[in-house]
Amino acid sequence: MxxxxxxxxxxxxxxxxxxxxxxxxxxxxxxxxxxxxxxxxxxxxxxxxxxxxxxxxxxxxxxxxxxxxxxxxxxxxxxxxxxxxxxxxxxxxxxxxxxxxxxxxxxxxxxxxxxxxxxxxxxxxxxxxxxxxxxxxxxxxxxxxxxxxxxxxxxxxxxxxxxxxxxxxxxxxxxxxxxxxxxxxxxxxxxxxxPDKVAETSRDRNYRRLGGIDGIVFPKTVRLATDGADGGALIKAVEENGFAYPFLVREPGSQTGRTFSMITAPHHLTAYVKGGQAKELYVIQYVESLLLGSFFRKMRFFCVDGQLYPVVCHIDTTWNVHGENRAKIMTQNEWMMEDEKSFLADGRNYIGHDQYECLKGLYKPVGLDYFGIDFDIMDDGRILIFELNPAMRHHFGHARKFPYLTPYLQNVTGAFNRMIDRKIA
Incomplete structure (x- = not known):
């Protein structure tokens, strides 16, 4: 995840x-x-x-x-x-x-x-x-x-x-x-x-509308009320919704690791709720996807005007793959950076033609002109989607330590401006 x-x-x-x-x-x-x-x-x-x-x-x-x-x-x-x-x-x-x-x-x-x-x-x-x-x-x-x-x-x-x-x-x-x-x-x-299409990109709505597409695994995601609920009631609600341990929890509206946790036992959930102030909670089924048996990988495409642009293939040693770990892990492993370069140079070939076309095909049901997709390819070839929304940040911060990212990030910028020109023509 x-x-x-x-x-x-x-x-x-x-x-x-x-x-x-x-x-x-x-x-x-x-x-x-x-x-x-x-x-x-x-x-x-x-x-x-x-x-x-x-x-x-x-x-x-x-x-x-x-x-x-x-x-x-x-x-x-x-x-x-x-x-x-x-x-x-x-x-x-x-x-x-x-x-x-x-x-x-x-x-x-x-x-x-x-x-x-x-x-x-x-x-x-x-x-x-x-x-x-x-x-x-x-x-x-x-x-x-x-x-x-x-x-x-x-x-x-x-x-x-x-x-x-x-x-x-x-x-x-x-x-x-x-x-x-x-x-x-x-x-x-x-x-x-x-805005009506953006409103459909909450985590639980994405699960309901995209989880049934052939070739895609979108982990079960349910929003549960926590305000006034004790630990026992929340644990019961999680179990009634069919979740198995481990699962992930995070507060709605949170995009960072601050509220993102893995729950491996009932008492962990009770402790998590006591330590937070949110009135609701996302519960997300954890689906493990390992690279070479022990690494975790997140790839990202930006979809701009219906076309996919590769920008990230981050390989990490922890399930919670996020940008802060890039400098700690990837700079120490040349093979990880070479793997990312392969993805950036030819995303279609790297993930597979069918998988690429499946992701590209999300443009129509999602209905947005600009959004990001975070995902991995599982061992059986299915696409495991972690995130899909327009909230993903397009920036050049990581390019300072990974300069090979720059032209691919520039591709996103160029595509966005061409989209503006096309729409106002």
Whole structure:
């Protein structure tokens, strides 16, 4: 089983008013001088109360410090005043994109980049297109959906296409519903990722609609209520749903290993529930698939406009295959990197023609223009799918230590921009 990369977004290139971000306030945040940065934001808001970026920066600082209620209030105030930010194109734009993100339950916080500098990031619920859209060609109107505000906003600038960046229905279902209604009112508008189709990509819905396809193994996935349930009642519910030990559990909306655990005995489940605060829980049947008898493997295709693009063949020594282990394990094993290169160079040949066509065929039932598939090929040739959704992060971070990844990641970027051009033609 796998754990996909955390869905976070660096807000500086995507949302930043360049003049505001590059001034002393942005520099203060980068250096970790948060008191000074917060004071600068407050000063800006005295004269520019509609400065959405100042609200975002201040909210991120408060959230990072654990002041969650204050952070939510500040962000909400900024979005109520002005729910969108226009990111100017570096050159004469060939198109104007309305990029939509949901923040009903997602929050801005701070994280460090590869140089150790602090950056604003939007955590949860949305995919980042920082490395997908060509900022030399497109002007972007970044709209933050909260409390159905997109349905009452009458001053959205003109646009040529909508990119729906809302990616996780467990986190931002209300935002998806609001965007779907907005689209119904607007009529025929060029669009990437219809919100109704994104809403179908929760883990349990994917199991129900894709688990019966020939050649695919999609582990049984059920969502169970944990709020108010004691350990005994939850164990009974798991057993009544036909799960066998070991199985996996995680909180809805979680994309990292923080809440992802393997349960090997009833008392493990009781302890897990006591240590969490979620009102619901995903229970996922563990299906073991070993490479060479002792290794675990996760492959990833991005599907862009109906075509598959290989980007990852991660081999690991633990069942929870995730990006943090790449540098620890794969750099020490040349054969693992050579195996990944083979997958990247010819994904069809590596996994098999029939398996490749089966995965490519998911484009129609899934119905999304852009999404990722994490999977493995089992010994009997069946495809074991771990994840399938648009929440997977497209970035070049791993290419710093694995430079051979770069051209294949660039292929995804190129395909995404060609898709934009095709849709607006």
């Amino acid at each position: 796998t754990d996909q990369d955390k869905t976070t977004t660096d807000a500086s290139p995507a949302y930043g008013d360049a003049e505001f971000y590059n001034n002393s306030t942005g520099a203060l945040i980068g250096k970790g001088e948060f008191d000074e940065a917060a004071a600068a934001c407050l000063k800006v808001l005295e004269t520019e109360p509609d400065n959405t970026m100042a609200h975002i920066f201040l909210s991120a600082i408060r959230f990072y410090r654990g002041e969650t209620e204050a952070a939510a209030s500040i962000l909400g105030e900024g979005v109520r005043r002005k729910p969108f930010i226009v990111k100017k194109c570096r050159k004469e734009p060939t198109a104007r994109i309305l990029r939509v993100r949901g923040i009903d339950n997602s929050r801005y916080t701070l994280g460090r980049n590869s140089k150790g500098q602090y950056k604003i990031k939007l955590s949860g619920g949305n995919f980042s297109d920082t490395h997908l859209t060509d900022m030399d060609r497109y002007e972007t109107i970044n709209f933050l959906v909260q409390d159905n505000n997109i349905l009452s906003c009458d001053d959205i600038p003109e646009f040529d296409i909508i990119i729906n960046s809302i990616a996780d229905p467990d986190v931002e279902l209300n935002s998806l519903t609001a965007l779907a209604e907005f689209l119904r009112r607007k009529g025929n508008v060029p669009l990437i990722n219809h």
